[in-house]
Amino acid sequence: MAEILAGVVCSHVPAIGAALDNGKAGEPYWRPLFRGFEPSKAWIAQLKPDVVILVYNDHGSAFSLEMIPTFALGCAAEFAPADEGWGARPVPVVEGHPELAWHIAQSVILDEFDLTIVNKMDVDHGLTVPLSLMFGQPAQWPCRVIPLAVNVVQYPPPTGNRCYNLGKAIRKAVESFDQPLRVVIFGTGGMSHQLQGPRAGLINPEFDKRFLDRLVADPQALARIPHVEYVREAGSEGIEMVMWLIMRGALDDTVKEVYRFYHVPASNTAVGHMILENVAPGAA
Amino acid sequence: MSKPSEFDDIPGTLVFDGERSRQGYHLNMFCMSLMKPENREAFRADGRAYLVRFPMTPEQAQSILDRDWNRMLELGGNIYYTAKLAACDGLSFQQIAALMTGMTQAGYAEMMLHGGRPIEGNRSKSEWDRG
Numbered sequence: 313m314a315e316i317l318a319g320v321v322c323s324h325v326p327a328i329g330a331a332l333d334n335g336k337a338g339e340p341y342w343r344p345l346f347r348g349f350e351p352s353k354a355w356i357a358q359l360k361p362d363v364v365i366l367v368y369n370d371h372g373s374a375f376s377l378e379m380i381p382t383f384a385l386g387c388a389a390e391f392a393p394a395d396e397g398w399g400a401r402p403v404p405v406v407e408g409h410p411e412l413a414w415h416i417a418q419s420v421i422l423d424e425f426d427l428t429i430v431n432k433m434d435v436d437h438g439l440t441v442p443l444s445l446m447f448g449q450p451a452q453w454p455c456r457v458i459p460l461a462v463n464v465v466q467y468p469p470p471t472g473n474r475c476y477n478l479g480k481a482i483r484k485a486v487e488s489f490d491q492p493l494r495v496v497i498f499g500t501g502g503m504s505h506q507l508q509g510p511r512a513g514l515i516n517p518e519f520d521k522r523f524l525d526r527l528v529a530d531p532q533a534l535a536r537i538p539h540v541e542y543v544r545e546a547g548s549e550g551i552e553m554v555m556w557l558i559m560r561g562a563l564d565d566t567v568k569e570v571y572r573f574y575h576v577p578a579s580n581t582a583v584g585h586m587i588l589e590n591v592a593p594g595a596a
Numbered sequence: 597m598s599k600p601s602e603f604d605d606i607p608g609t610l611v612f613d614g615e616r617s618r619q620g621y622h623l624n625m626f627c628m629s630l631m632k633p634e635n636r637e638a639f640r641a642d643g644r645a646y647l648v649r650f651p652m653t654p655e656q657a658q659s660i661l662d663r664d665w666n667r668m669l670e671l672g673g674n675i676y677y678t679a680k681l682a683a684c685d686g687l688s689f690q691q692i693a694a695l696m697t698g699m700t701q702a703g704y705a706e707m708m709l710h711g712g713r714p715i716e717g718n719r720s721k722s723e724w725d726r727g
Contacts, residue, residue: 327689371676376628377621397631397683465676467599467613506713508675509666511608512693513704515712544606544719549675577708580693 327579373436381428386459394434419485479561499559501552505581620672627677
Protein backbone atom coordinates (compact mmCIF):
# COMPACT_ATOMS: atom_id res chain seq x y z
CA MET A 313 0.00 0.00 0.00
CA ALA A 314 1.21 3.48 -0.82
CA GLU A 315 1.45 5.98 2.01
CA ILE A 316 1.88 9.71 2.49
CA LEU A 317 4.80 10.24 4.83
CA ALA A 318 5.05 13.99 4.98
CA GLY A 319 4.05 17.34 3.57
CA VAL A 320 6.16 20.26 2.44
CA VAL A 321 5.04 23.81 1.79
CA CYS A 322 7.10 26.42 0.03
CA SER A 323 6.82 29.52 -2.11
CA HIS A 324 7.57 29.29 -5.83
CA VAL A 325 8.90 32.73 -6.77
CA PRO A 326 10.23 32.70 -10.38
CA ALA A 327 13.23 34.87 -9.44
CA ILE A 328 14.45 32.02 -7.20
CA GLY A 329 14.68 29.76 -10.24
CA ALA A 330 16.40 32.47 -12.25
CA ALA A 331 18.93 33.05 -9.44
CA LEU A 332 19.81 29.34 -9.37
CA ASP A 333 19.89 28.95 -13.14
CA ASN A 334 22.13 32.00 -13.56
CA GLY A 335 24.59 30.98 -10.85
CA LYS A 336 23.58 33.76 -8.46
CA ALA A 337 22.65 31.56 -5.48
CA GLY A 338 25.86 32.55 -3.67
CA GLU A 339 25.22 36.29 -3.92
CA PRO A 340 24.48 38.15 -0.66
CA TYR A 341 20.87 38.80 -1.69
CA TRP A 342 20.11 35.12 -2.28
CA ARG A 343 22.45 33.30 0.10
CA PRO A 344 20.20 33.48 3.20
CA LEU A 345 17.28 32.07 1.22
CA PHE A 346 19.13 29.07 -0.17
CA ARG A 347 20.81 28.45 3.19
CA GLY A 348 17.32 28.17 4.66
CA PHE A 349 16.61 25.20 2.42
CA GLU A 350 19.81 23.26 3.20
CA PRO A 351 18.22 21.30 6.10
CA SER A 352 15.25 20.52 3.86
CA LYS A 353 17.46 19.13 1.10
CA ALA A 354 19.18 16.89 3.65
CA TRP A 355 15.81 15.81 5.06
CA ILE A 356 14.33 14.81 1.71
CA ALA A 357 17.57 13.15 0.53
CA GLN A 358 17.30 10.92 3.57
CA LEU A 359 13.59 10.28 3.22
CA LYS A 360 13.93 9.28 -0.47
CA PRO A 361 10.28 9.50 -1.51
CA ASP A 362 9.23 7.54 -4.60
CA VAL A 363 6.65 10.10 -5.62
CA VAL A 364 5.96 13.77 -4.92
CA ILE A 365 2.42 15.04 -5.46
CA LEU A 366 3.09 18.68 -6.24
CA VAL A 367 0.25 21.17 -5.80
CA TYR A 368 0.97 24.42 -7.66
CA ASN A 369 -0.59 26.89 -10.01
CA ASP A 370 0.05 27.49 -13.68
CA HIS A 371 0.82 31.13 -14.57
CA GLY A 372 -0.55 31.31 -18.10
CA SER A 373 1.93 28.71 -19.37
CA ALA A 374 0.13 25.41 -19.97
CA PHE A 375 -3.28 27.04 -19.68
CA SER A 376 -4.50 30.47 -20.66
CA LEU A 377 -7.86 32.21 -20.53
CA GLU A 378 -8.96 29.75 -23.24
CA MET A 379 -9.32 27.05 -20.64
CA ILE A 380 -9.27 27.42 -16.85
CA PRO A 381 -9.52 24.13 -14.96
CA THR A 382 -10.00 24.56 -11.22
CA PHE A 383 -8.07 21.37 -10.41
CA ALA A 384 -5.97 19.70 -13.14
CA LEU A 385 -4.14 16.47 -12.39
CA GLY A 386 -1.14 15.59 -14.55
CA CYS A 387 -1.48 11.95 -15.57
CA ALA A 388 1.24 11.91 -18.26
CA ALA A 389 4.52 9.98 -18.20
CA GLU A 390 6.48 13.21 -18.42
CA PHE A 391 6.12 16.96 -18.29
CA ALA A 392 8.47 19.38 -20.04
CA PRO A 393 9.61 22.59 -18.32
CA ALA A 394 7.61 25.43 -19.90
CA ASP A 395 9.05 28.27 -21.95
CA GLU A 396 7.60 31.22 -20.06
CA GLY A 397 8.75 33.76 -22.60
CA TRP A 398 12.48 33.75 -21.90
CA GLY A 399 13.29 30.10 -22.72
CA ALA A 400 12.55 27.02 -20.61
CA ARG A 401 14.42 26.67 -17.31
CA PRO A 402 17.47 24.42 -17.73
CA VAL A 403 16.07 21.78 -15.40
CA PRO A 404 15.38 18.09 -16.02
CA VAL A 405 12.16 16.89 -17.62
CA VAL A 406 9.70 15.96 -14.88
CA GLU A 407 8.82 12.27 -14.85
CA GLY A 408 5.26 11.54 -13.83
CA HIS A 409 3.67 8.47 -12.28
CA PRO A 410 0.74 7.77 -14.62
CA GLU A 411 -0.41 4.68 -12.76
CA LEU A 412 -0.77 6.41 -9.41
CA ALA A 413 -2.04 9.62 -11.02
CA TRP A 414 -4.84 7.78 -12.83
CA HIS A 415 -5.67 5.92 -9.65
CA ILE A 416 -5.95 9.23 -7.78
CA ALA A 417 -8.09 10.75 -10.54
CA GLN A 418 -10.43 7.78 -10.50
CA SER A 419 -10.67 7.64 -6.73
CA VAL A 420 -11.25 11.35 -6.07
CA ILE A 421 -13.71 11.79 -8.96
CA LEU A 422 -15.80 8.96 -7.57
CA ASP A 423 -15.44 10.75 -4.24
CA GLU A 424 -17.12 13.74 -5.95
CA PHE A 425 -14.04 15.90 -6.57
CA ASP A 426 -14.33 16.47 -10.31
CA LEU A 427 -10.72 16.91 -11.39
CA THR A 428 -9.62 17.63 -14.93
CA ILE A 429 -7.36 14.88 -16.27
CA VAL A 430 -4.40 16.27 -18.21
CA ASN A 431 -2.19 14.19 -20.49
CA LYS A 432 -0.13 16.99 -21.96
CA MET A 433 1.05 19.88 -19.83
CA ASP A 434 4.25 21.88 -19.71
CA VAL A 435 5.13 22.81 -16.15
CA ASP A 436 6.25 26.33 -15.26
CA HIS A 437 8.18 27.86 -12.35
CA GLY A 438 5.26 27.11 -10.04
CA LEU A 439 6.26 23.46 -10.17
CA THR A 440 9.98 23.54 -10.98
CA VAL A 441 11.10 26.13 -8.41
CA PRO A 442 9.94 24.02 -5.42
CA LEU A 443 11.72 21.00 -6.95
CA SER A 444 14.91 23.05 -7.28
CA LEU A 445 14.63 24.31 -3.70
CA MET A 446 14.18 20.81 -2.30
CA PHE A 447 16.44 18.79 -4.62
CA GLY A 448 19.02 21.31 -5.85
CA GLN A 449 20.34 21.00 -9.39
CA PRO A 450 20.57 17.27 -10.20
CA ALA A 451 20.93 15.83 -13.73
CA GLN A 452 17.57 14.21 -13.20
CA TRP A 453 14.94 14.60 -10.50
CA PRO A 454 15.34 11.85 -7.90
CA CYS A 455 11.66 10.86 -7.82
CA ARG A 456 8.48 10.83 -9.85
CA VAL A 457 6.23 13.88 -9.68
CA ILE A 458 2.46 14.12 -10.06
CA PRO A 459 1.49 17.73 -10.82
CA LEU A 460 -1.79 19.07 -9.47
CA ALA A 461 -2.45 22.49 -10.98
CA VAL A 462 -4.97 24.68 -9.14
CA ASN A 463 -6.56 27.81 -10.59
CA VAL A 464 -5.73 30.76 -8.36
CA VAL A 465 -5.44 33.35 -11.16
CA GLN A 466 -9.06 33.68 -12.28
CA TYR A 467 -11.51 34.62 -9.51
CA PRO A 468 -12.88 32.60 -7.88
CA PRO A 469 -10.24 30.07 -6.91
CA PRO A 470 -11.50 27.03 -4.99
CA THR A 471 -12.24 27.73 -1.33
CA GLY A 472 -9.77 26.76 1.34
CA ASN A 473 -12.29 24.27 2.64
CA ARG A 474 -12.62 22.61 -0.76
CA CYS A 475 -8.84 22.37 -0.98
CA TYR A 476 -8.56 20.90 2.51
CA ASN A 477 -11.16 18.25 1.74
CA LEU A 478 -9.56 17.44 -1.63
CA GLY A 479 -6.37 16.76 0.32
CA LYS A 480 -8.26 14.24 2.42
CA ALA A 481 -9.62 12.54 -0.70
CA ILE A 482 -6.14 12.40 -2.22
CA ARG A 483 -4.84 10.71 0.90
CA LYS A 484 -7.59 8.12 0.74
CA ALA A 485 -6.72 7.52 -2.92
CA VAL A 486 -3.02 7.11 -2.23
CA GLU A 487 -3.65 4.70 0.62
CA SER A 488 -5.79 2.50 -1.60
CA PHE A 489 -3.05 2.14 -4.23
CA ASP A 490 -1.62 -1.35 -4.09
CA GLN A 491 2.07 -0.61 -4.52
CA PRO A 492 4.37 0.19 -1.60
CA LEU A 493 5.14 3.76 -2.67
CA ARG A 494 6.49 6.40 -0.32
CA VAL A 495 4.75 9.65 -1.14
CA VAL A 496 5.37 13.25 -0.07
CA ILE A 497 2.91 16.02 -0.93
CA PHE A 498 4.02 19.62 -1.64
CA GLY A 499 1.77 22.65 -1.32
CA THR A 500 3.36 25.65 -3.03
CA GLY A 501 2.90 29.37 -3.64
CA GLY A 502 2.50 32.21 -1.16
CA MET A 503 3.20 33.60 1.26
CA SER A 504 2.05 37.22 1.41
CA HIS A 505 2.69 39.09 -1.83
CA GLN A 506 0.97 41.44 -4.21
CA LEU A 507 2.32 41.82 -7.72
CA GLN A 508 -0.25 44.18 -9.19
CA GLY A 509 -1.24 47.80 -9.00
CA PRO A 510 -0.50 50.60 -6.56
CA ARG A 511 -0.43 48.27 -3.51
CA ALA A 512 2.28 46.01 -5.03
CA GLY A 513 4.97 44.95 -2.61
CA LEU A 514 2.61 44.24 0.28
CA ILE A 515 4.09 41.86 2.87
CA ASN A 516 2.33 40.81 6.08
CA PRO A 517 4.63 38.74 8.29
CA GLU A 518 2.12 38.60 11.16
CA PHE A 519 -0.49 36.99 8.91
CA ASP A 520 2.10 34.63 7.44
CA LYS A 521 3.47 33.47 10.79
CA ARG A 522 0.01 32.93 12.19
CA PHE A 523 -0.87 31.01 9.03
CA LEU A 524 2.14 28.71 9.54
CA ASP A 525 1.19 28.19 13.20
CA ARG A 526 -2.37 27.30 12.31
CA LEU A 527 -1.28 25.11 9.41
CA VAL A 528 0.31 22.88 12.03
CA ALA A 529 -2.20 23.12 14.85
CA ASP A 530 -5.56 24.29 13.51
CA PRO A 531 -5.95 23.70 9.76
CA GLN A 532 -9.73 23.57 10.09
CA ALA A 533 -9.73 27.22 11.13
CA LEU A 534 -7.54 28.08 8.14
CA ALA A 535 -9.94 26.26 5.85
CA ARG A 536 -12.62 28.78 6.83
CA ILE A 537 -10.63 31.89 5.81
CA PRO A 538 -12.62 33.61 3.05
CA HIS A 539 -10.94 34.76 -0.17
CA VAL A 540 -11.38 38.42 0.70
CA GLU A 541 -9.28 37.99 3.85
CA TYR A 542 -6.38 36.47 1.89
CA VAL A 543 -6.52 39.31 -0.64
CA ARG A 544 -6.76 42.05 1.97
CA GLU A 545 -4.27 40.66 4.49
CA ALA A 546 -1.81 38.72 2.32
CA GLY A 547 -2.07 40.56 -1.00
CA SER A 548 -3.87 39.69 -4.21
CA GLU A 549 -1.43 36.88 -4.98
CA GLY A 550 -1.32 35.68 -1.36
CA ILE A 551 -4.48 33.78 -2.24
CA GLU A 552 -2.13 31.06 -3.51
CA MET A 553 -1.99 29.83 0.08
CA VAL A 554 -5.29 27.98 -0.37
CA MET A 555 -3.15 25.40 -2.17
CA TRP A 556 -1.26 24.67 1.06
CA LEU A 557 -4.50 23.35 2.50
CA ILE A 558 -4.56 20.50 -0.04
CA MET A 559 -1.21 19.39 1.38
CA ARG A 560 -2.49 19.75 4.94
CA GLY A 561 -5.68 17.82 4.28
CA ALA A 562 -3.61 14.89 3.05
CA LEU A 563 -1.81 14.59 6.42
CA ASP A 564 -2.89 13.39 9.84
CA ASP A 565 -4.93 15.74 12.01
CA THR A 566 -1.96 15.84 14.37
CA VAL A 567 1.41 16.31 12.72
CA LYS A 568 4.97 16.94 13.78
CA GLU A 569 6.57 20.18 12.61
CA VAL A 570 10.02 19.13 11.49
CA TYR A 571 11.26 22.42 10.07
CA ARG A 572 10.20 25.99 9.44
CA PHE A 573 11.81 28.83 7.53
CA TYR A 574 10.55 32.33 6.73
CA HIS A 575 12.36 34.93 4.68
CA VAL A 576 11.62 38.37 3.23
CA PRO A 577 12.11 39.23 0.43
CA ALA A 578 12.54 37.08 -2.63
CA SER A 579 11.88 39.69 -5.29
CA ASN A 580 8.31 40.83 -4.36
CA THR A 581 7.41 37.97 -2.06
CA ALA A 582 7.60 36.58 1.46
CA VAL A 583 9.00 33.06 1.31
CA GLY A 584 7.49 30.58 3.73
CA HIS A 585 8.56 26.98 4.05
CA MET A 586 7.67 24.19 6.40
CA ILE A 587 8.03 20.42 6.66
CA LEU A 588 5.33 18.43 8.45
CA GLU A 589 5.47 14.69 9.13
CA ASN A 590 2.67 12.36 9.96
CA VAL A 591 3.28 11.27 13.53
CA ALA A 592 2.91 7.58 12.90
CA PRO A 593 3.37 6.84 9.20
CA GLY A 594 1.38 3.82 8.16
CA ALA A 595 -0.74 3.81 11.31
CA ALA A 596 -3.77 5.41 9.69
CA MET B 597 -21.00 36.51 -11.82
CA SER B 598 -18.67 39.15 -10.49
CA LYS B 599 -16.99 39.14 -7.12
CA PRO B 600 -18.71 40.29 -3.94
CA SER B 601 -18.35 44.04 -3.38
CA GLU B 602 -16.37 43.68 -0.12
CA PHE B 603 -13.28 43.30 -2.33
CA ASP B 604 -13.84 46.83 -3.61
CA ASP B 605 -12.69 48.36 -0.32
CA ILE B 606 -9.18 46.92 -0.67
CA PRO B 607 -6.99 49.77 -1.91
CA GLY B 608 -4.83 49.58 -5.03
CA THR B 609 -6.09 46.10 -5.86
CA LEU B 610 -8.22 44.73 -8.70
CA VAL B 611 -9.67 41.26 -8.40
CA PHE B 612 -9.64 39.39 -11.70
CA ASP B 613 -13.25 38.25 -11.70
CA GLY B 614 -15.44 37.08 -14.55
CA GLU B 615 -16.34 40.60 -15.61
CA ARG B 616 -12.68 41.66 -15.92
CA SER B 617 -11.83 38.39 -17.61
CA ARG B 618 -14.46 39.03 -20.30
CA GLN B 619 -13.41 42.65 -20.68
CA GLY B 620 -9.72 41.82 -20.93
CA TYR B 621 -9.85 38.56 -22.88
CA HIS B 622 -8.22 39.83 -26.07
CA LEU B 623 -5.73 42.04 -24.23
CA ASN B 624 -4.61 39.06 -22.18
CA MET B 625 -4.53 36.71 -25.15
CA PHE B 626 -2.34 39.25 -26.95
CA CYS B 627 0.06 39.01 -23.99
CA MET B 628 -0.16 35.21 -24.16
CA SER B 629 0.84 35.33 -27.84
CA LEU B 630 4.19 36.83 -26.79
CA MET B 631 5.23 33.43 -25.46
CA LYS B 632 6.26 32.63 -29.05
CA PRO B 633 9.52 34.17 -30.34
CA GLU B 634 8.12 34.88 -33.82
CA ASN B 635 5.25 36.85 -32.30
CA ARG B 636 7.61 38.82 -30.10
CA GLU B 637 9.60 39.77 -33.19
CA ALA B 638 6.48 40.81 -35.10
CA PHE B 639 5.24 42.88 -32.15
CA ARG B 640 8.60 44.57 -31.68
CA ALA B 641 8.82 45.35 -35.39
CA ASP B 642 5.44 47.12 -35.53
CA GLY B 643 3.40 47.12 -32.33
CA ARG B 644 0.40 48.93 -33.69
CA ALA B 645 0.11 46.61 -36.70
CA TYR B 646 0.54 43.51 -34.55
CA LEU B 647 -2.23 44.56 -32.17
CA VAL B 648 -4.74 44.62 -35.05
CA ARG B 649 -4.70 40.80 -34.85
CA PHE B 650 -6.52 41.03 -31.52
CA PRO B 651 -10.02 42.53 -31.46
CA MET B 652 -9.51 44.68 -28.39
CA THR B 653 -10.80 48.21 -27.78
CA PRO B 654 -8.77 51.25 -28.91
CA GLU B 655 -8.25 52.15 -25.22
CA GLN B 656 -6.80 48.73 -24.50
CA ALA B 657 -4.48 48.91 -27.52
CA GLN B 658 -3.34 52.39 -26.48
CA SER B 659 -2.63 51.26 -22.91
CA ILE B 660 -0.37 48.57 -24.35
CA LEU B 661 1.43 50.96 -26.71
CA ASP B 662 1.84 53.43 -23.80
CA ARG B 663 3.05 50.62 -21.52
CA ASP B 664 0.61 52.00 -18.96
CA TRP B 665 0.73 48.98 -16.64
CA ASN B 666 -2.02 50.10 -14.26
CA ARG B 667 -4.32 51.14 -17.10
CA MET B 668 -3.96 47.69 -18.68
CA LEU B 669 -5.18 46.17 -15.40
CA GLU B 670 -8.06 48.64 -15.18
CA LEU B 671 -9.13 47.59 -18.68
CA GLY B 672 -9.24 43.91 -17.83
CA GLY B 673 -5.59 42.90 -17.99
CA ASN B 674 -4.30 40.31 -15.58
CA ILE B 675 -0.90 40.77 -13.99
CA TYR B 676 0.36 37.29 -14.95
CA TYR B 677 -0.42 38.11 -18.58
CA THR B 678 0.83 41.70 -18.62
CA ALA B 679 4.03 40.33 -17.06
CA LYS B 680 4.58 38.50 -20.35
CA LEU B 681 4.61 41.87 -22.12
CA ALA B 682 7.10 43.09 -19.52
CA ALA B 683 9.30 40.06 -20.18
CA CYS B 684 9.09 40.77 -23.90
CA ASP B 685 10.34 44.30 -23.14
CA GLY B 686 13.17 42.89 -21.04
CA LEU B 687 11.69 44.22 -17.78
CA SER B 688 11.68 42.23 -14.56
CA PHE B 689 8.62 41.75 -12.39
CA GLN B 690 10.13 44.08 -9.85
CA GLN B 691 10.58 46.79 -12.48
CA ILE B 692 6.91 46.79 -13.49
CA ALA B 693 5.88 46.54 -9.83
CA ALA B 694 7.84 49.74 -9.20
CA LEU B 695 6.16 51.42 -12.20
CA MET B 696 2.68 50.41 -10.99
CA THR B 697 3.30 51.84 -7.53
CA GLY B 698 4.71 55.10 -8.88
CA MET B 699 8.02 54.48 -7.11
CA THR B 700 11.49 54.46 -8.58
CA GLN B 701 12.93 51.01 -9.09
CA ALA B 702 15.60 51.73 -6.49
CA GLY B 703 13.01 52.98 -4.02
CA TYR B 704 10.81 49.93 -4.56
CA ALA B 705 13.73 47.50 -4.22
CA GLU B 706 14.75 49.29 -1.02
CA MET B 707 11.21 48.99 0.36
CA MET B 708 11.24 45.22 -0.34
CA LEU B 709 14.63 44.80 1.33
CA HIS B 710 13.20 46.46 4.42
CA GLY B 711 10.29 44.08 4.70
CA GLY B 712 7.98 45.28 1.95
CA ARG B 713 4.89 47.49 2.04
CA PRO B 714 3.39 47.18 5.54
CA ILE B 715 -0.17 46.00 6.01
CA GLU B 716 -0.88 48.82 8.48
CA GLY B 717 -2.57 51.62 6.59
CA ASN B 718 -3.08 49.44 3.50
CA ARG B 719 -6.16 47.38 4.36
CA SER B 720 -8.95 49.76 3.40
CA LYS B 721 -9.54 52.52 0.90
CA SER B 722 -10.58 54.73 3.81
CA GLU B 723 -7.00 54.54 5.11
CA TRP B 724 -5.63 55.68 1.74
CA ASP B 725 -8.14 58.52 1.52
CA ARG B 726 -6.99 59.82 4.88
CA GLY B 727 -3.34 59.56 3.86
